[in-house]
Amino acid sequence: MNDWPHRFETELVRLGLQPERAHRLSVETAAQAGEHAADPDHFFGPAHLYARHLVAELRVSTFEEKRAEAGRVMLRLAGVTKRYRRRTVLAGVDLTVRGGEVAAIVGANGCGKSTLLRICAGLTAPTSGTVQRIRRVGFVPQDGGTAGWLTADEHFTLFGAAAGIAPRKARSTGAHLASLLAWRPTAAQPVQELSGGTRQKLNLVLGELHGPDLLLLDEPYQGFDQGSYLDFWRQVHVWRDAGRAVVVVTHLLHELQHVDHVLDLGGAA
């Protein structure tokens, strides 16, 4: 019989969780793997490592830490303008996003949403105006960003190394974050063999791997099926509740009721 739930629960208690809470989490986690007809060991990885990830996440989400983080300005744009030759793409954009807030950037095709997100990330310089951001930023581009001949694990190792994370830790963190999007990376499978939606999940995991305080996401759910799309928004709310700031470029206006700020860039530039 699979004793993963028991080992998971024991580790949660050893890490300081109340036995009732540990038991409830163990039942819920096993049920989540069951929904995907997967063995928890394969779906979440070793019980003790997954327990550590979960406890770390719960700690970040504790009320006191949330209160300390919420309210801190993570991103501030003032009078940001961008011109390409004589063409003005962005004119005097202001935006302030604090910890514990989600901002959506909306507008017609070509109005400058991706340009603005790149300016937020520091990848494109504004023509005028100021940009202030905290140091730990995660950026998820609209497409690309991955190397087709590398596996998901190799991406975790590579991106982890760039952020000073040891290979083993980078791989287990990557597997954990992937599981939150109901994805279990297959060892030895190059990324070029993944579906478009799954590659986008990899992009999201890579943007989040180093635990950034500010997440900048450019339509990150393209190619997601309905379940993955819901998992994505659930994850956005987990980040928000943990005191992080999220800026998401989106065309899907029905999600705007779930965000704190909407920056409408209007028609095409």
Ligand SMILES: Nc1ncnc2c1ncn2[C@@H]1O[C@H](COP(=O)(O)OP(=O)(O)OP(=O)(O)O)[C@@H](O)[C@H]1O
């Ligand atoms: N490096 C560049 N040089 C010149 N023009 C550019 C450059 N990057 C973007 N543009 C132009 O700036 C405008 C805004 O582009 P951007 O990609 O930011 O729009 P968008 O709102 O994200 O569009 P979409 O909704 O289609 O993704 C477009 O007209 C685009 O052609």
